[in-house]
Amino acid sequence: xxxxxxxxxxxxxxxxxxxxxxxxxxxxxxxxxxxxxxxxxxxxxxxxxxxxxxxxxxxxxxxxxxxxxxxxxxxxxxxxxxxxxxxxxxxxxxxxxxxxxxxxxxxxxxxxxxxx
Amino acid sequence: xxxxxxxxxxxxxxxxxxxxxxxxxxxxxxxxxxxxxxxxxxxxxxxxxxxxxxxxxxxxxxxxxxxxxxxxxxxxxxxxxxxxxxxxxxxxxxxxxxxxxxxxxxxxxxxxxxx
Numbered sequence: 001x002x003x004x005x006x007x008x009x010x011x012x013x014x015x016x017x018x019x020x021x022x023x024x025x026x027x028x029x030x031x032x033x034x035x036x037x038x039x040x041x042x043x044x045x046x047x048x049x050x051x052x053x054x055x056x057x058x059x060x061x062x063x064x065x066x067x068x069x070x071x072x073x074x075x076x077x078x079x080x081x082x083x084x085x086x087x088x089x090x091x092x093x094x095x096x097x098x099x100x101x102x103x104x105x106x107x108x109x110x111x112x113x114x115x116x
Numbered sequence: 117x118x119x120x121x122x123x124x125x126x127x128x129x130x131x132x133x134x135x136x137x138x139x140x141x142x143x144x145x146x147x148x149x150x151x152x153x154x155x156x157x158x159x160x161x162x163x164x165x166x167x168x169x170x171x172x173x174x175x176x177x178x179x180x181x182x183x184x185x186x187x188x189x190x191x192x193x194x195x196x197x198x199x200x201x202x203x204x205x206x207x208x209x210x211x212x213x214x215x216x217x218x219x220x221x222x223x224x225x226x227x228x229x230x231x
Contacts, residue, residue, distance in 0.1 A: 034219065038159075043207060044221045091159065095219075104151055105211075105219055107161035 002028050002098045006108025013084055013115055021079045021111045023094030029074035030096035034105065035067075038091045047092075050077040084115040118143045120210050122222035129198045130230050136183075137193045137225045139208030148212045150184070150191045155224075156204040164206070167191065195227075203229045 003026040013019050023033055031052050036044040048069050049057040056069035066088075068080040077096075081088055091112055095105040119142045129135035141150070152164040167175045167184050174182050179199075183192045195202055208222040 043223045044161075046218055046220075049218060093159075093161065095161070104149075104163045104166050105161075105209075106163075107153075110159050 002096075002106040004030075004094065004096050004106045004108045006094050006111055008111060009109055010112045011114070013113070015085055015115055016083055018080055018082045019084055019113060021081075021092055021094070021113075023077045023079070023096070023108050025075045025096045025098075025106070028096075028098045030077075030098065031074065033071060033077040033094055033096045035069060035077075035079050036093045036095065038093060038110075040091075044093060047079075081113065084113070086115045089113055089115045118145070118210055118212070118220050120208055120220050120222040122208055122225050124225045125223070126226045126228070128228045128230055129195070131198055131200060133198055134194060134196045135198055135227065137195075137206050137208075137227065139191045139193070139222055141189050141191065141208070141210050141220075143189070143210065143212070145212045148210060150182075151209040151211065151219075152180070152182070152191075152193045153207045153209060153221075154202075154204045155207065161207075165193065198229050200229050200231060203227055 005024045007022045033050040035047045038044050046059050047062045050069045050071040052071045052074050058064045071077040093110040094108045121140045148169045151166045154162045154164050165175050165177045165180050179196045181194045205224045207224045209219050211219040
């Protein structure tokens with residue numbers, strides 16, 4: 001089956017530094033990838049839609065300068081949290097769509113970010 | 117705008133019994149897809165079942181089946197012969213086909229399975 005690899009699984013960083021999270025589709029090409037944020041015991045909140053070769057589409061309220069998304073190839077999308085603050089601490093999950101339309105999302109294992 | 121509502125924050129079921137999780141949604145689209153995802157404590161999102169809106173027949177996957185009522189915009193998940201490993205958060209999700217679209221998730225239902 002389709003596999004999405006997300007790295008790192010856990011990261012601790014100091015306030016003011018930047019952190020990059022990678023999302024790779026291992027055995028399929030993903031034109032579109034999605035980045036979600038999940039607070040404890042809550043649902044997945046869509047942050048942005050990442051499209052290969054073009055700018056990401058951000059959801060309302062998500063700071064595009066703070067959460068930089070790059071989708072440089074059909075198998076890799078990255079999310080960089082710039083100048084991280086403790087309130088950015090959260091669980092971030094990427095997902096990729098295999099094909100379009102009737103294809104379900106395949107999820108990475110998520111990244112637990114802790115900003116101290 | 118599309119919305120997905122799960123009105124049951126938590127449900128419990130006895131092992132080997134059957135439980136139904138509710139989901140309603142709102143959309144003006146005619147062609148879309150509905151999914152149930154399971155998120156165990158590992159937090160890995162696992163696809164349980166999916167339903168194409170154009171299909172009248174309810175989807176089934178082993179012990180999991182759905183009751184899809186398009187007119188009522190209802191999409192419930194039935195788990196038969198519940199097992200301890202079924203304990204998890206269950207999210208109902210909506211996705212529209214074509215163009216630039218997004219998947220919308222409900223708030224989730226925590227399922228507890230009692231031995």
